Amino acid sequence: TNVLGAILIGFIAGVAAGNADTSENAVLFWKTGVCGGFTTFSTFSLEALTLLEKKAYLAGSCYIILSVVFCLAGVICGRRLAMPLH
Template identity: 55%
Template sequence: MLSVLYVGAGGFLGAVARYGLGLVPLWPGLPLTTLLINFAGSLVIGAVVEAAAPARAALSPEAVLFLKVGLCGGFTTFSTFSLETLELLEGGQYLAAGAYAVVSVVLCVAGVLAGKFLVRALMPAA
């Protein structure tokens, strides 16, 4: 039962942070805020996974639930990304939609990798 509370608390904080950041308009006509939120969430989830790896074991299972499942799950917005890509397509902005989709995926995978490397650099394996 406590696991549900860890996930719920993290999810609440992640969702509220995502909502607040989503109110910041960065570029009219292009969902750049969502792209940056997804990148930040990808960076954090990469760092959490690496910090929780058996070689480091720097995070408790409860912390992993709170951060990875709760906070990152509530913060990252891949469903919003999908909706916004579809809206660009429906608006006839095919090049923008394609570029947005490709850049989002590449940048977020790079964010996970960067998060893992960051933890590896700051917390060498035991």
């Protein structure tokens, strides 16, 4: 869900960036409220900590690094998906 949420938040940011008429409050609601509630960082943190506590250091490290990389890529993809809407 984190990657899907990253794509969605990137899409919303991309649409808002190309539209001067977009309400700042509406953008904050969708980015922070909806996407923030959909992708909880606490779940990611708990899963990473559980792996590290089980001494699965390689798996835990890969999970942390790949989650961040894929979520950043998701935001980029979402923004690019929004480009044709400008």
